[in-house]
Amino acid sequence: MSVEALSSLDFFQGLQSRFGQIFAGFRQHAALLDNLLLTAWQSFEANVGSQTQGLPELDCHKGCATCCTLRVTATAPEVFMLARFIRAVTPGLQKHGVDLRAQIAKANEVTCGVGESDRIGVRQRCPFIAQGVCVVYQVRPLACRGLASYDRKACAQAASGKIDEIPYSEPHMRIRSLVQNAMQSALRDAGVAWANYELNQSLLMALDDESLEQRWLQGEDVLKAAQVNEVDPAEMAATFDQLKLA
């Protein structure tokens, strides 16, 4: 399903319905997260691919992690998928002296409770950056996927507080919002917590208590302490309802 062929509304409705079907079909299966997130990532990548055709080339390159000092938010499925991934790679990394949980905890000491605009001044690197590369790249959140720049110099200047505006790719940001909102709407309909959470804090919670994933599935808002509320949840819920009925 592509945004190109459909309107943004049709795209949102179709994807929301697909996420709902996945949730209903896999709720009791360990493969729920894989199915939800593979659908989200594939839909994002395919649509960004078609929507950016003919536009200037991005200036993002492997090894540049300038934007990885910004605050990252993620939905509960993304947080729990990352927690699974980190548990799986931890034994291998520990042999090389790398302790991802300790790195997240250290970053969280600096970032916990710091709002989005203040995070720019804090300039705390994401705990997953190693030699300029994201070590969780294949399972990185939609928020990271949706940030792509046409000008690396502008990113660096913005990170050092010299300018405010960065020429980000509009299709990346728009499609990330559509995909994420469609998933959040489906999670809400399924009766599970559908908020956005600050990544360091929520991930640490998920890593430290393996039962949280199951409790989230049972409807408990287990990551609430890390919730980001820049948009009023009631307003978001009303918008989702309007979009579903439109």
Ligand code: SF4
């Ligand atoms: S998860 Fe990866 S892409 Fe996202 S901010 Fe961290 S290092 Fe950067």
